[in-house]
Structures are given as structure tokens and as C-alpha cells.
Amino acid sequence: MTVSLAPRSIGITTKDACVDFPIFDAKSRSLKKTVMGLVGGNISSTSKVPIIEALRDVTLTLEHGARVALVGHNGAGKTTLLRLLAGIYEPTRGHAEIRGRVAPIFDLGVGMDPEISGLENIMIRGLFLGMTRKQMEDRVDDIAEFTELGDFLRMPLRTYSTGMRVRLALGVVTSIDPEILLLDEGIGAVDAAFLEKSKQRLADLVERSGLLVFASHSDEFLRELCDTAIWMEHGQVKQTGDLEEVLRAYKGHP
Amino acid sequence: MAPPRPDSRSWSRTFDDLGGGWRQRQLWGHLGWQDIKQRYRRSVLGPIWITISMAVTAVALGILYAGLFGVDLAVMLPHVLVGFIVWGFISGAILEGADVFIANEGLIKHLPSPLSVHVYRLVWRQTLLFAHNMIVYVVMLLVFPQDLDATLLLVLPAFLLLMLNGAWVALLAGVITTRFRDLVPITQSIVQLMFFLTPIVWIYEDLLNSPNAAIAERARLAEFNPFLHFVEFIRRPLLGQEQELRHWIVVLAITVVGWALTMVVVRRYRSRVSYWV
Numbered sequence: 001m002t003v004s005l006a007p008r009s010i011g012i013t014t015k016d017a018c019v020d021f022p023i024f025d026a027k028s029r030s031l032k033k034t035v036m037g038l039v040g041g042n043i044s045s046t047s048k049v050p051i052i053e054a055l056r057d058v059t060l061t062l063e064h065g066a067r068v069a070l071v072g073h074n075g076a077g078k079t080t081l082l083r084l085l086a087g088i089y090e091p092t093r094g095h096a097e098i099r100g101r102v103a104p105i106f107d108l109g110v111g112m113d114p115e116i117s118g119l120e121n122i123m124i125r126g127l128f129l130g131m132t133r134k135q136m137e138d139r140v141d142d143i144a145e146f147t148e149l150g151d152f153l154r155m156p157l158r159t160y161s162t163g164m165r166v167r168l169a170l171g172v173v174t175s176i177d178p179e180i181l182l183l184d185e186g187i188g189a190v191d192a193a194f195l196e197k198s199k200q201r202l203a204d205l206v207e208r209s210g211l212l213v214f215a216s217h218s219d220e221f222l223r224e225l226c227d228t229a230i231w232m233e234h235g236q237v238k239q240t241g242d243l244e245e246v247l248r249a250y251k252g253h254p
Numbered sequence: 255m256a257p258p259r260p261d262s263r264s265w266s267r268t269f270d271d272l273g274g275g276w277r278q279r280q281l282w283g284h285l286g287w288q289d290i291k292q293r294y295r296r297s298v299l300g301p302i303w304i305t306i307s308m309a310v311t312a313v314a315l316g317i318l319y320a321g322l323f324g325v326d327l328a329v330m331l332p333h334v335l336v337g338f339i340v341w342g343f344i345s346g347a348i349l350e351g352a353d354v355f356i357a358n359e360g361l362i363k364h365l366p367s368p369l370s371v372h373v374y375r376l377v378w379r380q381t382l383l384f385a386h387n388m389i390v391y392v393v394m395l396l397v398f399p400q401d402l403d404a405t406l407l408l409v410l411p412a413f414l415l416l417m418l419n420g421a422w423v424a425l426l427a428g429v430i431t432t433r434f435r436d437l438v439p440i441t442q443s444i445v446q447l448m449f450f451l452t453p454i455v456w457i458y459e460d461l462l463n464s465p466n467a468a469i470a471e472r473a474r475l476a477e478f479n480p481f482l483h484f485v486e487f488i489r490r491p492l493l494g495q496e497q498e499l500r501h502w503i504v505v506l507a508i509t510v511v512g513w514a515l516t517m518v519v520v521r522r523y524r525s526r527v528s529y530w531v
Contacts, residue, residue: 022529024433024530083363083528087366089528104365110360110364111365116291124285124288127278127281132280133280
């Protein structure tokens, strides 16, 4: 046997991957006119159910160590691409192969329960991100310290202000050890002093992760965390390459 | 070159989903508990309310139907009560199953977890509810002692089968209703109807042995109701009644056929659920 026994490498490969959404509740086809040209992909009207081609022919190879920025206008397919890379959407046509444990951080609030305490939420959010109970118990002190919430952690989450919730969520998501880290924008809404502190933690998290894809509109943030970039437009990859190069092309574009 | 065919419809992915979900039992185990505590979070008695409200309904219906059918209360009340507990699990698995992916839309769209995680959580939650309700059964045994024997042990395999069936029903119903939302209210109506067609507030054997030949004849039709077998095969050991092999055979057959059908559907449509929710 000449099969190499190389350790499983972290990475994502897609080949001509498409994501087509059936829109079951679109009663009138006039929706087609409204949507087309404004946002996202193209709507095909050949089948009975209108279909939105949210992503088309995405071919990417992301290897271990990649730090990829994802840029594009609203509705260009950034979030959908992240979901494809996370394995949430399996391509309707084409291939996608994901090797490694994915930690998607698209929405800080998902999986949080307002009725239970901050501490319990830390545990649940960690379990959702693929950690074990034991791992979370080891980290809870560190997270508690980072959030600066003190005794508030024993109070139900519904008593927290928005900023406090964000702190808690950021504390948890930055404490994990992801193999593939997928970040969507919306990591704002924190006070300036806290943001400085979380930036360091975010940078550490990225350092620990094997592979990062980060969608954001903030050039400054992207430059801090990424070195290469993917530019999405109308559900297709418009350009890939060096971060500065792609940003220049993207910004020069109307 | 034609784009390669997607490989999402494979048996290995189907089994990966079920197995991967099982490995995340820390997650759904925790969530299942949370669901129970959650329901009565700010009340004093907490989850015991689930049990109390079930008991009150069962006792009231027991008294009512004992009077209507002219059956001894000491027979009717345990019958209705145990029937209610079992039906609670069955209807819970079906009704919540029909909503399982729709209710978890946020999680499905934000986290790449196997679909089966949501189903295991549901079955686990229903199992915990069932365990809560067994308190009423124990209290009932003190008030109306039953003639229990070693066949009581059959409750364990019977409940295990009930869980297995709850899992496939929730998985199947979940996938189908996510695509066809109209089926959610239809499922609710059917479950409500089945409650009356299943011997919970009435006693099957009494109708079979009815002196009125027409009623006895018609009662046989109830045999076609699969829920009858599920209720009977677990209620009988709980009330110290004799086991009947045919209930077990029907339940086993439904378990096998149901899972086979579910696997075919899951294989075909598993990857579509996140698109449909």
C-alpha cells in the first residue's frame, strides 16, 4: 500500500458549488422584477417554484493557515457563502468538502436563552460551538473575568443590557479553540474601551484557529486579521487574491 | 464539463447525521433539561405543574367516563390515567415533531449541527416529561393498588420502543412539515381525532365484549388504529394486565417500517431542510 498516512489537514474545498433557494411563498412573479438587479443572485423562472441562485459556481480552495477576508456589497452572498463554508447549506449543484471542526460566529445572540443565568448561557453557547462540558467548566472563570460582569453572571440574561449581552457572547466565542473559524460582521455595539480589549482576544482566537474567513465592511478590522481576500458580487466570486489588491479593486468599483 | 453531482444524498451522510447527533448528547441532554425547567421558570412548583395539570385532567375525565360508561371508578381511573401518560408522550412526539425544525430555524441557520440533534432533544424532553408524569402513576398505585407482577419489567423495553418510534416520527414529520407548512395544522387535527379513536377514555375490551353485537363488531375496527397497540402494549404491564403478543408484533413492525421509510426520506431531503426553514 502506498497510501500516505498524512494527518488530516484542515481545509475547505468547493468546486462549482451553487446554492439555489426555492421560494415557496412567492405568490406573484413580479417579485422577480423587484429582486433582480437589486440584491443577490439571479432568479430563475423556468421551474414552477421561483428559485434564487444565491451562489453560483463558487470554486475555492482554503488551506490551513489561510486568513481570508470576505468583501462585497449587501446581498452579494457573503453570509450565504459563509453558511456554505460552514456546511449549513450543502451545495445544490457542485461540491463542497469541509475538513475540520467549524465554529461559525454569525450572530452573537443565537442559542442564548434570556430566562437563564449568564453562567448557564456560557455553558450552552459553548456546547453549541462544539465544546464539551468539561472544556467549558475550565474556561468559565476566564470568561467571567473578561466580561467584567461579576455577580451579574448569576442573574437571568433578560436583565442584561445589550452591551452586557454582547460582552458575554464575545467572551464565550473568543474562548473556544476552533479549527475553522467563520466570522460574520456585527461584532460591534460594544463600548470603545471594551472593544480594544476584545480585539486582542479576537486576534488571539484567530491565531489559535487553523483557518479564518471573516466577512466585514470595516477595512481596518479586515487588515488587522486577514491577509487574503475574496470579493463576492451577485452570488459569484469576482476576485480572489492579496487583501490590499482585492480591497483596491473593490473600492474602485462603484 | 458538466458540474459534478452533489453527494449530499448518500447513505453515509444519513448515518453521519444520526451518529453525529448522538455524539453531541451533552448538548441535547443539557438543552432537553433546560426546556423542562424553562417552561415553568418563574413558578414556585416548577416542572411539577406539568404533572399536576396532567393529573387533574386525567382524574376529571376518569370520573366523567366512569359515570358515562357505568364502569367502576377503581378500574376506569387507572386506565385513563396511564393511557393519558402514554398518550402524552405519543402526541408530544408527533406534535412537537411536526414543528421540530421550524421551531429551531435560528439554530439550523447559524450552526452546522446534525439535524438529529433537534430530534434527540425532543425525545429526551418528552422522556423527562414522561418520567415526571410517572409520579402520578405511583400515587395512583397507592390509592388504587394494582395486581402487578414480573411483567411490569416489560415496561422498560416497551418504553424504549416508544422512544425509538418517537424519534422516527419526529424526524419524518419534521422534514415533511418544514417543506409543506400546511401539514402542521393538519397534524394537530389528526392527533386530536386519534385521541378519541384510541382506547384512552374508553376500554377496548369492554366494547369487544359488549352484549350489543353491532358494537362488538364495530369495535374490531379499532384494531387498525396503530395507536391502540402502542397504548395497550405499555399500559397492560403498568396495570398488571395480561400481555398480548399481537400488540408487540404490530409495534415492532411499525418501528422497522417507520425507520426504513424515515431513512429513505432523510437521505433524500436531509440537506434541503436548512434551505426550507
